[in-house]
Amino acid sequence: MQINTNNTKYLGLVIGIIGLLLLCLILPEAKNININQIENYSIGEMVTITGVIKNLSITKQNAFFEIENNGLLNAVYFNPPLNQMLLLRENEILTVTGKITSYKNKKELIIKEVKKID
Amino acid sequence: MIKELLFIFGGIITGLFTGITPGIHANTIAFLIIYLPLNNSIEIMLFIVSMSVSHSVVDAIPNILLGCPSEESFLTILPGHQMLLNGEGLLAIRLTVFGGLITGIFAIFLFPIFFSFAQNYNAYFPLIIPAILLATIIAMILNETRKKEAIVVVLLSGSLGILVLNAGIPNAIFICIAGFFAIPSLLQSFFSETKIPKQNPPKNTKQKIKIGFLSALISGIISVFPAIGPSQAAFIMKKTTGKINTEEYLSIIGGINTGNLIFSLLMLYTIGKTRTGMASAINNINEISFEILLILICSAIISLGFSVFFAEAIAKKAIIFLQKINYKKINTIILTFISLLVFFTGGFFGALACISAIGISFFGLNSKIKRTHSMAFLMLPTMLFYLGITL
Numbered sequence: 350m351q352i353n354t355n356n357t358k359y360l361g362l363v364i365g366i367i368g369l370l371l372l373c374l375i376l377p378e379a380k381n382i383n384i385n386q387i388e389n390y391s392i393g394e395m396v397t398i399t400g401v402i403k404n405l406s407i408t409k410q411n412a413f414f415e416i417e418n419n420g421l422l423n424a425v426y427f428n429p430p431l432n433q434m435l436l437l438r439e440n441e442i443l444t445v446t447g448k449i450t451s452y453k454n455k456k457e458l459i460i461k462e463v464k465k466i467d
Numbered sequence: 468m469i470k471e472l473l474f475i476f477g478g479i480i481t482g483l484f485t486g487i488t489p490g491i492h493a494n495t496i497a498f499l500i501i502y503l504p505l506n507n508s509i510e511i512m513l514f515i516v517s518m519s520v521s522h523s524v525v526d527a528i529p530n531i532l533l534g535c536p537s538e539e540s541f542l543t544i545l546p547g548h549q550m551l552l553n554g555e556g557l558l559a560i561r562l563t564v565f566g567g568l569i570t571g572i573f574a575i576f577l578f579p580i581f582f583s584f585a586q587n588y589n590a591y592f593p594l595i596i597p598a599i600l601l602a603t604i605i606a607m608i609l610n611e612t613r614k615k616e617a618i619v620v621v622l623l624s625g626s627l628g629i630l631v632l633n634a635g636i637p638n639a640i641f642i643c644i645a646g647f648f649a650i651p652s653l654l655q656s657f658f659s660e661t662k663i664p665k666q667n668p669p670k671n672t673k674q675k676i677k678i679g680f681l682s683a684l685i686s687g688i689i690s691v692f693p694a695i696g697p698s699q700a701a702f703i704m705k706k707t708t709g710k711i712n713t714e715e716y717l718s719i720i721g722g723i724n725t726g727n728l729i730f731s732l733l734m735l736y737t738i739g740k741t742r743t744g745m746a747s748a749i750n751n752i753n754e755i756s757f758e759i760l761l762i763l764i765c766s767a768i769i770s771l772g773f774s775v776f777f778a779e780a781i782a783k784k785a786i787i788f789l790q791k792i793n794y795k796k797i798n799t800i801i802l803t804f805i806s807l808l809v810f811f812t813g814g815f816f817g818a819l820a821c822i823s824a825i826g827i828s829f830f831g832l833n834s835k836i837k838r839t840h841s842m843a844f845l846m847l848p849t850m851l852f853y854l855g856i857t858l
Contacts, residue, residue: 365772372765
């Protein structure tokens with residue numbers, strides 16, 4: 350089977366558009382929520398919460414803390430890069446995005462990203 | 468979603484720029500970016516992946532038009548440059564770009580096989596790699612008519628590689644590539660009074676789909692076994708599949724460069740090994756989960772598609788530009804730029820190593836043996852590393 354290389358440009362365009370469609374399907378949309386809404390969300394869902402960082406501890410390059418915003422939620426950030434680690438400070442207000450998991454029958458957040466509030 | 472797309476298209480544009488600019492590599496930009504105080508790790512990963520993929524697609528343009536290669540695709544110089552001198556430069560670029568596109572597609576379909584292979588046989592790689600490298604070197608020498616000269620080039624290149632890579636010289640690989648491949652090509656072009664002839668519109672050419680499948684397969688193998696470069700892979704392919712013509716060869720080399728990048732994401736996720744500069748930069752940002760891997764693959768597909776779409780238009784503009792200006796002057800500028808880059812990044816010892824590499828390369832050229840023997844500069848040190856021999 351052969352392909353005419355004259356069509357390379359258009360084949361490229363088609364592949365680019367297919368990639369865009371795939372990205373739309375795959376990209377998890379993190380929902381902005383308050384902690385008191387966490388029970389309405391399932392394990393594995395991506396959520397974004399803005400809150401105050403409490404009880405921050407860093408062990409073996411992993412950051413453990415609680416987020417306070419209409420309730421308290423445990424959060425773990427495994428091996429954050431340096432620029433992310435520098436944002437984590439006690440009583441700092443940050444926006445955190447992560448995946449909901451369960452630890453000892455309690456929901457907690459595995460952080461993917463933290464951001465300063467713009 | 469819009470933010471992610473902005474980073475992807477920003478990466479594509481940056482990659483198109485680094486790809487067509489000799490001496491600026493996407494890896495350099497990637498390593499600059501990861502040290503910036505930015506905190507959107509996934510977006511930065513998307514930027515790096517799309518930049519690296521679009522760079523790999525269009526870096527055939529300076530390779531073929533200027534004879535000025537990058538670390539990954541210096542093998543397109545000879546056949547590509549020859550086609551340029553015959554007025555078929557645009558076709559050479561189209562074939563290389565086509566190879567990248569079709570290989571990228573097949574690479575994604577081959578992901579599950581290599582995922583399973585890498586996960587199950589990872590422990591055996593350190594035992595297999597030296598044997599495969601040695602067998603490749605021996606096969607390449609046996610394939611040469613001037614075997615003695617080929618052995619000399621392999622031994623000299625290998626020894627220089629061992630010295631340079633263990634001496635702590637910064638940018639050692641770039642310096643060796645510049646010395647063995649880039650500078651000799653530019654010097655040859657400089658002394659041969661080369662002018663870019665009028666280029667014909669690309670003729671209607673058909674390529675076998677199996678070329679894409681085979682180069683994706685080879686890319687996967689390269690990503691599993693380090694130091695086997697596109698040239699060695701193409702050599703193995705030639706030996707196992709029969710005769711490969713120039714057009715197929717260009718598609719294969721173009722394909723392997725892009726395929727290798729895509730597979731390096733898989734290797735990073737599966738065995739945590741960084742086989743390319745792109746994977747190394749991503750590894751420095753954060754660990755990648757399966758979800759992130761999927762998102763990064765999507766950004767690679769987007770970048771591959773759109774950079775292929777723009778590649779030919781960029782090549783046409785570049786040819787018009789080069790035909791208007793003095794080609795010898797451009798060669799001199801690039802030669803000076805690369806030499807300065809070698810000196811400023813590698814220092815005195817880097818420059819010395821580069822001069823030695825140029826000498827070995829010219830010995831090979833005058834002996835009329837294949838340039839790829841110089842790849843021993845990377846293969847021998849890798850063999851020693853996996854054999855546990857430190858010098």
